[in-house]
Amino acid sequence: MTTVPVxxxxxxxxxxxxxxxxxxxxxxxxxEGVAELTFFGLFALQHRGxxxxxxxVSDGQRARLHKDAGLVANVFTPEAMAPLTGYHSIGHTRYSxxxxxxxxxxxxxxxxxMHGPLAVAHNGNxxxxxxxxxxxLNRGFGLTATSDTEVIALMLAAAGxxxxxxxxxxxxxxxxxxxxxxxxxxxxVIAVRDPWGFRPLSLGRLxxxxxxxxxxxxxxxxxxxxxxxxxxxxxxxTLRGAEVHRHQALAPATQSARCTFEFVxxxxxxxxxxxxxxxxxxxxxxxxxxxxxxxxxDVVIPVPDSSIPAAIGYSNESGIPHNDGLxxxxxxxxxxxxxxxxxxxxxxxxxxxxxxxxxxxxxVVMIDDxxxxxxxxxxxxxxxxxxxxxxxxxxxxCPPITHACHFGVDMGxxxxxxxxxxxxxxxxxxIGADSLAFLSLDGMMRAVGASDGYCNACFTGEYPIxxxxxxxxxxxxxxxx
Ligand code: SF4
Numbered sequence: 001m002t003t004v005p006v007x008x009x010x011x012x013x014x015x016x017x018x019x020x021x022x023x024x025x026x027x028x029x030x031x032e033g034v035a036e037l038t039f040f041g042l043f044a045l046q047h048r049g050x051x052x053x054x055x056x057v058s059d060g061q062r063a064r065l066h067k068d069a070g071l072v073a074n075v076f077t078p079e080a081m082a083p084l085t086g087y088h089s090i091g092h093t094r095y096s097x098x099x100x101x102x103x104x105x106x107x108x109x110x111x112x113x114m115h116g117p118l119a120v121a122h123n124g125n126x127x128x129x130x131x132x133x134x135x136x137l138n139r140g141f142g143l144t145a146t147s148d149t150e151v152i153a154l155m156l157a158a159a160g161x162x163x164x165x166x167x168x169x170x171x172x173x174x175x176x177x178x179x180x181x182x183x184x185x186x187x188x189v190i191a192v193r194d195p196w197g198f199r200p201l202s203l204g205r206l207x208x209x210x211x212x213x214x215x216x217x218x219x220x221x222x223x224x225x226x227x228x229x230x231x232x233x234x235x236x237x238t239l240r241g242a243e244v245h246r247h248q249a250l251a252p253a254t255q256s257a258r259c260t261f262e263f264v265x266x267x268x269x270x271x272x273x274x275x276x277x278x279x280x281x282x283x284x285x286x287x288x289x290x291x292x293x294x295x296x297x298d299v300v301i302p303v304p305d306s307s308i309p310a311a312i313g314y315s316n317e318s319g320i321p322h323n324d325g326l327x328x329x330x331x332x333x334x335x336x337x338x339x340x341x342x343x344x345x346x347x348x349x350x351x352x353x354x355x356x357x358x359x360x361x362x363x364v365v366m367i368d369d370x371x372x373x374x375x376x377x378x379x380x381x382x383x384x385x386x387x388x389x390x391x392x393x394x395x396x397x398c399p400p401i402t403h404a405c406h407f408g409v410d411m412g413x414x415x416x417x418x419x420x421x422x423x424x425x426x427x428x429x430x431i432g433a434d435s436l437a438f439l440s441l442d443g444m445m446r447a448v449g450a451s452d453g454y455c456n457a458c459f460t461g462e463y464p465i466x467x468x469x470x471x472x473x474x475x476x477x478x479x480x481x
Contacts, residue, residue, distance in 0.1 A: 020199070020266065020408045021107075021123040022048035024091040024219060025182035025189040027239035028210030031059070035084035037223055038091040041212065042072045044219040047268055048123070049095035052106040056119035059086035060187050063117035065110045067092075069103060087241065088189050090182040092121035095410065105147040108184065113157040115164070116186040120156070122149040123199045123215055124178030125408040127467050132174060152181065164190060165238055169249045172236070176465055178259075178407035180231075182213060188240040189213070195250045196257040196464055197233030198407045198455060200273045203244070204228040211239045216271040230274070257455035257464035261409060263448055264398045265306050265369045276449060279309045284447035285397040285439060286313025286367060293437030294318055295393045298362040301325030303352075303369070303380060310397045311367040318365075325359050325366070325384060326352045348379040360388030369397050371427065371438075372411055374418030378431040385432070394433040399441050399459040400424065406467040411458060 022045030024038050038055050053075045054067025064083050068075045072093055092107040108121040126132070129148035132155065136143065141154050155174065159167035164185045178198030183190040191213040193201045202217050204225025213231065214220050220228050231237050234250035259266075262273060269279035286309065300322040302311035315322035329351055364384055371377055381392045400419030405411050414420050418427055419438075428436035441459055445451055457463045 020048055020095055020410075021121075022046075022093040022215040022219070023121045023123050023180060023182045023201070023213075024215075025089070025121075025184070025191050025213040025239065026206070026210065027088045027189045027241060028206060028208075029087070029241035030209055031085070031087040032208070034086055034089045035081055037206070037212070038089045039072065039076050039081065040222055041214055041219040042091045042093050044222040044268075045093050045215055046072055048215060048266065049093040052094040053092065054094075054106055054108050054121070055084055055089060055091040056108045056110050056121075056184050057084040057086040057089040058117060058119075058184055058186050060088075061116075063110055063119055063184060063186070065108065065119065067106045067108065069106065088184055088187065088239070090119055090121050090184040090189060092182075102146070104145045105149075107147075107149055108182075109145070109150050109153045110184075111153050111157055115167075117184070118153060118157055118164075119184040120149055120153040121182050122147075122152060123180045123201075123408060124194065125406060126151065126175050126179060127177035127406050127465065128175070129177075130468070152179070156183070164188065165236060165245075165247070168192060168236055169247075172249055180215060188238055191231055191237040191239070192249075193231045193233055193235055195234035195253045196255075196455075197252065198257055198259050200258075200262060200267065200271070201231040202228055203231055203237055209242055211244045213237065213239065216267055217273070218268040218271045221270070228272075253464075255464060256453045257407075258453060259407065259409070260398075260444065260448060260454045260456055261370075261405075261458070264444070266409075269306075269309060274450075281447055281449075282306070282309035282369075282397070283313035283316075284449075285444065286310030286315075287317040288313075288443035288447050289367070289395050289397055289437070289439045290314040290317035292440060292443055293395055293435075295365060295435060296363065297365045297391070297393060299323050299325065299358065300365045300367060301358070301384075302367050304328040305330070306369045307367045307397065310369065314365065314367055314395065320365060323358045325355050325364060325387075325389075326380065327355055328352055348376055348383060352380065352383060354383045354387035356387040359384055362389055363391040363393070364389040365393045365395055366433075367395050367397065370401060371396050371418060372401055373416050374422075374427060374430060377427075377433075381432045391434045392432075393435045394428075394431065394437075396436075396438045398444055399438050399456075400427075401458045403458050403461040403463075405458050406463065407455065407457075409458075 024041040108119040110119040126148040161167040180199040180201040181192040204220035207224040233252040236249040
């Protein structure tokens with residue numbers, strides 16, 4: 001494994017919430033290409049985390065692991081893949097949530113236990129992890145990382161029970177918060193979803209035998225899976241070769257709390273969650289926005305990529321034609337080379353260029369998925385204006401984000417959020433737009449097709465489970481420098 005200096009990690013300078021993590025789990029009876037299947041599943045989940053990736057594989061007795069900082073395609077060279085042989089496998093692609101993006105926090109975590117090898121990969125954030133970590137330390141456990149995933153792995157290693165399923169089910173009630181987990185033991189993969197259902201997790205049948213679980217259905221579709229179904233909140237699914245065993249280990253929470261932001265921004269448009277295609281939901285977000293905040297204009301443009309379906313929806317509903325107005329360099333957030341100061345000063349120009357021919361002399365509606373710190377919207381408005389637009393009207397496909405997320409999405413702290421301390425008019429003035437409108441909470445939920453059962457805490461401050469404000473990301477960092 002190579003060591004990547006902290007200052008040379010991939011940068012993601014845009015103003016959207018940072019992606020969270022993607023998890024994969026696979027078990028086959030034949031063991032052919034298990035690591036390769038996991039690789040291509042992770043490749044399809046790359047949008048969920050671009051800082052690090054890892055795969056752990058078990059051949060029934062021994063588990064092997066490779067993980068490193070970087071994109072999936074960079075971490076897994078043919079040489080790195082060669083030793084990863086076996087029947088059962090889990091994988092992870094990471095953007096750091098709890099714990100900094102240090103090398104020691106890259107997942108999966110693999111530990112040796114009295115019951116054999118155990119590896120864990122996690123999407124989400126356990127809000128009581130600091131307390132659970134303290135309990136482990138008081139019981140004499142040594143911890144090497146600063147992430148809640150290590151806490152999960154060590155709690156499982158120490159749990160009583162005859163089988164890993166029993167150990168998982170006995171430990172599960174202690175974890176509060178968001179967790180879509182994949183767990184690798186010597187001869188099985190276990191998938192677990194928290195009772196609130198914060199993060200997506202789906203199960204499918206592989207075309208040549210065995211089963212796969214993945215954060216998003218796009219990864220299962222990439223592998224050719226059929227019979228795709230959601231892992232239910234509170235459910236434990238055990239994959240063992242050709243067998244799959246499903247058990248509702250915990251009752252789903254009275255009020256489930258699926259993350260609305262999966263639809264607004266995170267998930268890939270071809271994924272399906274809770275019966276809804278993400279692309280279609282985004283189109284409906286745009287349609288709702290057009291109904292609520294129509295403005296006379298000549299062209300609707302998206303801030304690519306996640307706002308493209310919403311711009312189509314806004315255009316269809318308003319009758320204003322849509323077109324490309326901004327071209328995105330899709331690879332800029334994934335370079336290891338820091339821009340020079342002179343380049344940095346050019347700001348969004350590193351990532352976006354204006355398509356002058358589509359903007360000159362036009363009144364423009366610019367659709368964006370969210371406004372978090374407010375650092376990108378202003379430069380984008382200027383870019384569009386400098387390209388000759390006569391008016392720039394910004395429309396956002398969700399309500400103002402006023403509160404930090406504690407369930408696995410890095411938006412920064414409350415104080416970092418522009419809408420937390422500025423009115424809509426103040427934000428409009430700050431970003432230099434002719435007008436600014438956010439979609440209402442009701443409009444967003446109409447587009448999602450649900451009136452409840454979703455977490456909207458970053459818009460409302462009403463957290464579905466109590467959160468300890470002191471336990472923000474990096475709260476473990478004091479212990480290990
Ligand atoms: S607070 Fe926002 S981003 Fe976090 S889980 Fe809830 S809806 Fe999703």
